[in-house]
Amino acid sequence: MIPLSHYLILGGIIFSLGVFGALTRRNAIAILMSIELMLNAVNLNFIAFARYLPQTMLQGQVFAIFVIAVAAAEAAVGLAIVLGLYRNFKTVNVDEINLMKW
Amino acid sequence: MTLKLGIFYFLAAFTLWAAAVVVLGKNIVRSAVALIFGFCGMAALYVLLDAEFLAAVQVLIYVGGITILLLFAIMLTSRIGVTTARVVNDQVILSAIAAIGLLVGLIYASTSGIPAMSGPPRLPETAPFLGRALLTTYALPFEAVSVLLLAAMVGAIVLARKE
Numbered sequence: 001m002i003p004l005s006h007y008l009i010l011g012g013i014i015f016s017l018g019v020f021g022a023l024t025r026r027n028a029i030a031i032l033m034s035i036e037l038m039l040n041a042v043n044l045n046f047i048a049f050a051r052y053l054p055q056t057m058l059q060g061q062v063f064a065i066f067v068i069a070v071a072a073a074e075a076a077v078g079l080a081i082v083l084g085l086y087r088n089f090k091t092v093n094v095d096e097i098n099l100m101k102w
Numbered sequence: 103m104t105l106k107l108g109i110f111y112f113l114a115a116f117t118l119w120a121a122a123v124v125v126l127g128k129n130i131v132r133s134a135v136a137l138i139f140g141f142c143g144m145a146a147l148y149v150l151l152d153a154e155f156l157a158a159v160q161v162l163i164y165v166g167g168i169t170i171l172l173l174f175a176i177m178l179t180s181r182i183g184v185t186t187a188r189v190v191n192d193q194v195i196l197s198a199i200a201a202i203g204l205l206v207g208l209i210y211a212s213t214s215g216i217p218a219m220s221g222p223p224r225l226p227e228t229a230p231f232l233g234r235a236l237l238t239t240y241a242l243p244f245e246a247v248s249v250l251l252l253a254a255m256v257g258a259i260v261l262a263r264k265e
Contacts, residue, residue: 012208073254
């Protein structure tokens with residue numbers, strides 16, 4: 001049996017990579033992809049805990065389904081916002097969009 | 103047992119490579135394609151964790167839905183094949199410090215905070231169990247998520263529509 005900490009460390013590494021990408025990428029779509037990576041890392045942890053904790057009600061898997069549904073909603077709205085940004089500014093680089101900054 | 107561990111390490115390395123390409127890649131299309139591989143590796147890890155239904159859902163929704171949506175958005179907003187000179191903003195060093203600090207904290211918590219658990223005997227079937235749980239114990243959150251998805255869909259259409 002693979003130790004639980006292996007899965008948790010893998011999830012932690014992917015989550016940190018996602019945090020780094022979300023904080024540093026200039027392209028708004030790349031930021032959305034980094035956020036999807038973070039949500040996936042969290043899902044991996046949920047499913048690992050659902051497998052290893054000594055009760056078998058599968059709460060972790062149920063919660064992972066909700067996370068996937070919210071991630072789909074987030075991706076749809078986020079990409080619609082990116083398309084709106086592109087229509088108004090002709091760019092999707094978030095550091096060139098400084099309308100509300102002075 | 104050692105075979106399972108070897109499969110885990112292979113899948114972990116594959117997923118990490120894909121995630122690194124997504125985050126650090128210069129070409130946005132290449133990042134999106136690497137994201138597909140990352141989602142597939144993650145689905146294989148779910149199978150390793152006896153969550154076959156969620157692995158199928160992962161492939162259907164993420165690989166089949168979200169990445170296609172992302173690729174459409176990329177094609178609508180940028181010129182394909184152009185690698186921009188700078189893909190990161192001015193906060194790289196601060197962000198790297200924050201991400202590495204978070205990683206150290208997470209690894210410390212994962213290795214020292216959790217006792218070793220062997221796990222219960224595996225369930226024979228997870229999909230019927232999940233379906234029953236979603237329509238009995240979790241009926242209210244299930245309906246709330248349905249309303250959220252509807253609202254997000256209407257919102258996305260309104261935002262993306264031309265005036």
